[in-house]
Amino acid sequence: MPTLDLAASSPDITRAICDIPSVSDDETALADAIYEVMLAQPHLQVYRDGDTIVARTELGRAQRVAIAGHIDTVPINDNLPTRDIEIEGEPFIWGRGTVDMKSGLAVQLKLAVELTDPRVDVTWLWYDHEEVDADLNGLTRLARTRPDLFAADFAILGEPSLAGVEGGCNGNLRAIVRTKGVRSHSARSWIGENAIHGASAVLQRLTHYRAAEVNVDGLDYREGLNAVRISGGIAGNVIPDVCEVEVNYRFAPHLNGAEAEAHVRSVFEGFEVEVTDLAEGARPGLDAPLAQDFVAAVGSEPRPKYGWTDVARFSAMGVPAVNYGPGDPHLAHHDEERVSVAQIESVERGLRAWLTQR
Template sequence: MRDPVELAAAYLEVPSVTGDEAALARLVGEHLDAAGLRVEVVAGCVVARNHGGDSSATLLVGHLDTVPGELPVAVDELVLRGRGAVDMKAGLAVAVALACSEPSVPVTVVAYPGEEGPITGNGLAHLVAERPELLAGARGVLLEPTGGFLELGCQGVVRATLRLRGRRAHVARAWMGRNAIDRVGEALGTLRALERREPQIGPVRYREAIEVVGVRGGVAWNVVPDLVEIDVSYRFAPDLDAARARQRLEEAVRPVMDDGDDLEVAEAVPGAVSDLGRFGALRSGAFGVRAKLGWTDVAQLVAAGVPAVNFGPGDPELAHTDQEMVEVAEVRHVAQALWRWLHA
């Protein structure tokens, strides 16, 4: 098998912050093309196949982009360091290494831009919309960092802003107004009281999160504020669809809302449930099985009809941090586990 560590080191040397992935896409495409795969570029996605459209193909999927913040690249016998080492250039390198090593089974590699930004710029979403036939396959692995664990499905996401109104007045005559910021406490208490569900789905348990991630208000030092905005992030278990999760949040805040208040939902994206039966042989090569806490593009693969799981090198708790690093041994372990699974 081609050495995934060597590829990961090369990819770390090419900056690829969201919106600036073209150079890395070219390098990945060159590696796959040199190995004899059929390479196409669609909506910024590099798609490479060793087959002509086999519906039994295995999809190996990873994103090209990283979050901003340059980090020095350092590679030695033990670790790879640099921006994107964990999320997810090591996983992308594993996918490319496997496909370049002449597997005896049909494989499709998808390397896509825009994962770290809003869903409107997600390259995989555009690929699904424009060329869904390129994603035909019997199973898929998203090589997001999982620390070598097999992580099933993913949570859905609701992002919303609760706007509570008041009435302006001069602070010297505050009784003539209504301070919108005074209403924050009741809203926070209501959100805090909302049950964080922990449903068991198959062999794993999901844990929901509902967090206030931003509060904005105030006009000037001498003005009673007439508006406060509360940003809420709800990560919901995949036994709920997006509509039901949205409804659950709306019902929770309704008791604190008065005429003129509103809840604006900016995004409601469903999660996904993984069919572990399709990946039983991979389980033996993983360090364990657990639920994916967070949203990943496994949801898009499952929605496109491809059963999928998350499995890749790197500690997800180091993703996006200035301590981003991945162990060389873990990169090779994940690559070998996938190689054995592909040929099982």
């Protein structure tokens, strides 16, 4: 079993946990290593559900904060083991998971061990299967089996945010817009009706669509509605009778899921629309007193989170949540994924200062 030295620096811990591969559905080695070291901490109560590890302080503080991060990555593509590189004189750690999100995870693991007397009680949650279907997500499972472990006054998710605070997140909807035709031999195409040609009207609506920018509780969220996949056709000599255009709607958190679905159906009125995936967003969560205190302590001007993250899970359970972690979100899942060492150290300083100030 790999072992973790959490007395090392947070950049060194980043290197160590990135070099333990943990592609979704293969997180057990890393989960075992985390579980082993947390069991040895007398100030933490530790609970394990599959490859999700929860470690909690029980100090009787008046408030509790949940701090979470996922332990899985997207597939490796010749970008492990990690290596140290420099860009314009600045040190970076290169490799799969450095941005999304093992550098944030490294900071959390280190602080969980070292901060035996934080100003608030802390629930640390490190979970599996974030990068795949939502029904496999460790937090989905935990919410079903142990919802009490989500109880908190405020939550922080260590997703990459350039070492700044990103409030809430956009919602995410995927749908199939389907066009119908009549199948025939392509030599007698006038007998049939080409469903692929009919999809041009769907693409036209997308071409002319203007995505909104919506202010939600002081943050400007940018929306997007785009085709992400198109499929149709039976054979090289057959006029197709069905064509499917998959669209992805990233919607600002002023809308709930039903409202987002209604908007997509209105855009494609007259076509068959099948919603295949829907995850509601989360409002910024910055009006909670603990959130305001946190933002002031880390000295960050909050920005919106455009992508969907698990802050939405906490928000849905009544816990205001923000994203705060090292790394450039544009490099998440990138083959040249790399994280600034300075950002790792900055996030560690910010979280440490806030959790220990009196």
